[in-house]
Amino acid sequence: MAKSPKAIFWLLFAAGGTVTAFVLPVMILVTGLAPAAGLFSDALSYETMNAFVGNWLVKIILFGILSLAAWHAAHRLRVVAHDFGIRADTFVAQLAYFMAGIATVLALIALLAV
Amino acid sequence: MSTREITLKVLRYRPEVDSKPFFQTYEKVPCEEEWVVLDALNYIKDEIDRTLSFRWSCHMFVCGSCGMVINGEPKLSCKAFLRDYGKKITVEPLANFPIERDLVVVIDDFVEKLLSVKPWVIPKVKKSLDDGAYNQTPAQLKSFKQYSMCINCLLCYSACPQYGLDNSFVGPASLALAHRYNMDSRDVGRKAREDVVASAEGIWECSFVGACSQVCPKDVDPAGAIQQIKITSAIDYVMSMVPGGK
Numbered sequence: 001m002a003k004s005p006k007a008i009f010w011l012l013f014a015a016g017g018t019v020t021a022f023v024l025p026v027m028i029l030v031t032g033l034a035p036a037a038g039l040f041s042d043a044l045s046y047e048t049m050n051a052f053v054g055n056w057l058v059k060i061i062l063f064g065i066l067s068l069a070a071w072h073a074a075h076r077l078r079v080v081a082h083d084f085g086i087r088a089d090t091f092v093a094q095l096a097y098f099m100a101g102i103a104t105v106l107a108l109i110a111l112l113a114v
Numbered sequence: 115m116s117t118r119e120i121t122l123k124v125l126r127y128r129p130e131v132d133s134k135p136f137f138q139t140y141e142k143v144p145c146e147e148e149w150v151v152l153d154a155l156n157y158i159k160d161e162i163d164r165t166l167s168f169r170w171s172c173h174m175f176v177c178g179s180c181g182m183v184i185n186g187e188p189k190l191s192c193k194a195f196l197r198d199y200g201k202k203i204t205v206e207p208l209a210n211f212p213i214e215r216d217l218v219v220v221i222d223d224f225v226e227k228l229l230s231v232k233p234w235v236i237p238k239v240k241k242s243l244d245d246g247a248y249n250q251t252p253a254q255l256k257s258f259k260q261y262s263m264c265i266n267c268l269l270c271y272s273a274c275p276q277y278g279l280d281n282s283f284v285g286p287a288s289l290a291l292a293h294r295y296n297m298d299s300r301d302v303g304r305k306a307r308e309d310v311v312a313s314a315e316g317i318w319e320c321s322f323v324g325a326c327s328q329v330c331p332k333d334v335d336p337a338g339a340i341q342q343i344k345i346t347s348a349i350d351y352v353m354s355m356v357p358g359g360k
Binding site for chain 1: 354
C-alpha cells in the first residue's frame with residue numbers, strides 16, 4: 001500500500017485546528033463582538049487597524065491564521081461528509097480544498113491590498 | 115437461589131436453519147446479584163436452551179473472547195454486571211463483523227489486519243539467548259505499556275463508525291498495536307510498518323470519532339495512538355519530499 005498524500009492536508013488541518021481553537025475565538029471577540037458592543041473603539045478605529053495590518057509581521061501572522069483556518073474547515077467538511085456516509089471522497093475533497101485554496105488566495109490579496 | 119429474574123433478548127442465527135438473524139427472548143432467567151451478562155447466558159445454555167452459541171473463556175476481562183453488543187453498546191459480557199441494567203437486556207453479536215453463529219462472529223478480517231502491521235518486536239540486532247535480555251528503563255516501558263494492554267476483544271472495531279462504513283480500514287486495535295511496537299525502544303520496525311500504517315486505509319481513514327477509546331475495556335486509547343502516529347507519519351511524508359530528506 002502506498003503512503004497517502006492525506007498527510008499534507010492533515011498537517012494543515014492539525015495546524016488550522018490549533019489556530020481555530022485558540023486564536024480565532026479571540027479574533028472574533030476582539031475584532032467583531034467587542035467593537036459592536038462599543039468596547040475599545042479608539043484602538044479599533046479604521047485608521048489604527050489600517051496601520052496595524054500595514055505592518056509586514058502582522059500581515060504574515062494574519063495570513064497564517066486565515067488560511068490555516070480555511071484549510072482546517074475544508075478538511076473538517078471532508079471528514080464530516082465521510083462520517084455521514086457520503087462515499088464520494090475524491091469529489092468532496094477536491095471541492096473542499098478548492099474552496100480553501102480560494103480563501104487562501106483571497107486572504108493574500110486582501111492583506112497585500114492594505 | 116435467585117434474587118431476581120430478568121429477560122434476555124438475544125440475537126440468534128444458525129446458518130443451517132435460519133435464513134436471517136432473529137431475536138429470541140428468554141424470559142424469567144433467574145440471576146444472582148453479582149452476576150454478569152455472561153453468567154446469564156451460561157445459565158440459559160445450561161438450563162434453558164443448549165443450542166445457544168457464544169464465545170467465552172476467562173470470565174475476568176483478560177482473554178477478550180466474550181465481546182458482545184449489550185443494549186446497543188459493545189461490551190465484554192464478563193464485565194457487564196446485570197445490576198447495572200434494567201430487567202430486560204438485549205444481547206447482539208459484535209457489529210461490523212459477519213455472524214458465524216448466534217453471538218459468534220467471524221474475525222478473520224481482523225486477524226489478517228493485525229498481522230499486516232507486524233505486531234512483534236523487530237530488533238536492530240538480533241541477539242542470541244546467550245547474549246542476555248534487551249534491557250529497558252522504566253521510562254522506556256512507560257512510553258508504550260498502555261498500548262500493550264490490548265486483548266484483541268474487538269469492541270473497538272464494533273464501535274468504530276469508519277470500519278462500519280468501509281472495512282478496508284486497518285482499524286483501531288491493529289493501529290494501536292503498531293504504535294505499541296513503534297514506541298518500543300527495542301524495536302526499529304517503524305519504517306517496515308509504514309506501508310500499511312500510513313496508507314489511505316491505515317491511520318488516514320480515521321476521523322477521530324473516538325468511540326474505540328470509549329468502549330475499550332483495557333483503557334488502551336486506540337484513538338490517541340492513531341493521532342500520535344498521524345503526527346510522525348505526516349512529518350515523515352513532508353521529509354520524504356524535501357531534497358535530501360528520507
